[in-house]
Amino acid sequence: MVNIAGREAYSYPLLIGQLLASVKQYRTTEIVSAGRRFSYVALRERIHRLASLLRSLGVQAGDTVAVMDWDSHRYLECYFAIPMMGAVLQTVNVRLSRDVIGFTLRQAGAKLLLCHAEFEPVVEDLRDALPDLEHVVRLIDGDEPGTYEALLAAALPEFPFSDFDENAIATTFHTTGTTGDPKQVFFTHRQIVLHTLAASATLANQPDGQGLRRSDVYMPMTPLFHVHAWGLPYIATMLGLKQVYPGRYDPGTLLALKKQEGVTFSHGVPTLLRMVLDAASESLAPWTMLVGGSALSPDLAREAARKGIVTVCGYGMSETGPILSIGRSGPEDTIDSKCRAGFPIPLVHMRTEPDGRGELQVRAPWVTQGYAAQDASDALWEDGWLHTQDIAEIDPDGGVRIVDRIKDVIKTGGEWVSSIEIEALLMSHPAVSEAAVIAIPSKKWGERPKAFVVGSPGTAAPPPQELRAFLAQFATGGHISPYAVPDEIVFRDSLPRTSVGKIDKRLLRQNAESEPNAVLSTRIATQGDIHGP
Structure with a gap:
């Protein structure tokens, strides 16, 4: 309390529990998951029961409670009960290897684990190596004795939640995609609440069909273990939307739920959008999809539009909570501008160093203050700006274009080449559904681009020479540099993925370095020097 002229004013802390302040009014809105349907009033009671259950198992403020589950x-x-009781929610990436999962649980010091039955063998193998872990609660869709639903039903329906410091840590998880062990990041209550407010305000002010309204039906297609599912479950709950949780992602299940439940808003990486489009046999309208994680190609955006999905690009990182920018477009915008990373949402500052085109650096009140390792934190926050490791351009209208990752940009013959740009052009060919471009060492040119492509379903793979000639026409027209045409194009049945569905370029580079001179897949050699004399 704050004393003002003899009166005590309530000093309102920005805690995750405050996002539930209005849920009692959403009496007819449903949560749909694992064959269950219940109201927001029931959701509130279940959150209280879960906190009561965890307290009965010894969880106190400051303890870490880990979760290994599919979206449910x-x-x-x-998302609510654990941080609301002052504990720390650890969202475990279940797609990581057993040993890496063990590393994340140990580093976070998880005291209790809520674990889906599917992952029990992993936890059993790790149990002796997890000295802090005292209890494991089994998660299944049914009501068997001793499992989540049965324990919840027996727990007290009211928990005495109280206020505490809004700067207390609410969540933690590990970001992957770099060499070495994953890095542990933290987010406070204040950061998550501010992110929720800024992102929801942006989505509410989008052009028709490009945002999120209370009348929408929400279904995540980003795992809930990945950066708070981009913060959308907090937004959807605060706004009282009908929410549909699909469990493990399967295109057929996602499409069935979309039709049965009237889903109108989702979010995910381009890979999952690709899978949904390939499985769809009819129009999917109305459906708005926020796309992030990696660049959305104009060709994939056009195909989505043909099947009734409005794509809206967004940008962020695990370290940024994650949303920093969201796109919006009008009828006058080109498909290229629609595929930009969007415009900074409220309270976000962006700059490039050097100015014009360079590494994107950001400030926002919800970006993580650092990693568990101090040396990595110092590099992340050099000069008081968070360094994204992304090369970007900021257009005159404020729109952000991500040119490439610093580690993925290719320098050949003294000229910079964007792997993202070449990938987008390859995917504009009707016989290509996916593409990844990496740099390979060259004694003459320093680096050269090498492309890996996956053919479109039901389409015969063209000769690699045809794809190279297809790219060369863009060089002739001045759209790209002649340096950018890959010397090698490799066809594959699929491309390796990271644990969150992005193309794993690090693994592609490792394989390319170890690949013998004998050709593993169809490829072409350089026909002379494309760089000129």
Whole structure:
């Protein structure tokens, strides 16, 4: 309390529990998951029961509670109950290897684990190496004795939640995609609440069909273990949307739920959008999809539009909570501008160093203050700006274009080449559904681009020479540099993925370095020097 002229004013802390302030008014809105349907009033009671259950198992403020589950109502309840009682929610990436999962649980010091039955063998193998872990609660879709639903039903329906410091840590998880062990990041209550407010305000002010309204039906297609599912479950709950949780992602299940439940808003990486489009046999309208994680190619955006999906690009990182920018477009905008990374949302500052085109650096009140390792934190926050490791351009209208990752940009013959740009052009060919471009060492040119492509379903793979000639026409027209045409184009049945569905270029580079001179896949050699004399 704050004393003002003899009166005590309430000093309102920005805690995750405050996002539930209005849920009692959403009496007819549903949460749909694992064959269950219940109201927001029931959601509130279940959150209280979960906190009561965890307290009965010894969880106190400051303890870490880890979750290993697919997208479910259980996960949504953990998003609130665990941090609301002052504990720390650890969202475990279940797609990591057993040993890496063990590393993340040990580093976070998880005291209790809520674990889906599917992952029990992993946890059993790790149990002796997890000295802090005292309890494991089994998660299944049914009501068997001793499992989540049965324990919840027996727990007290009211928990005495109280206020505490809004700067207390609410969540933690590990970001992957770099060499070495994953890095542990932290987010406070204040950061998550501010992110929720800024992102929801942006989505509410989007052009028709490009945002999120209370009448929408929300279904995540980004795992809830990945950066708070981009913060959308907090937004959807605060706004009282009908929410549909699909469990493990399967295109057929996602499409069935979309039709049965009237889903109108989702979010995910381009890979998952690609899978949904390939599985769809009819129009999917209305459906707005926020796309991030990696660049959305104009060709994929056009195909989505043909099937009734409005794509809206967004940008962020694990370290930024994650949303920093969201796109919006009008009828006058080109497909290229629609595929930009969007415009900074409220309270976000962006700059490039050097000015014009360079590394994107950001400030926002919800970006993580650092990693568990101090040396990595110092590099992340050099000069008081968070360094994204992305090369970007900021257009005159404020729109952000991500040119490439610093580690993925290719320098050949003294000229910079964007792998993202070449990938987009390759995917504009009707016989290509996916593409990845990496740099390979060259004694003459320093680096050269090498492309890996996946053919479109039901389409015969063209000769690699045809794809190279297809790219060469863009060089002739001045759209790209002649340096950018890859010397090698490799066809594959699929491309390796990271644990969050992005193309794993690090693995592609490793394989390219170890690949013998004998050709593993169809490829072409350089026909002379494309760089000129």
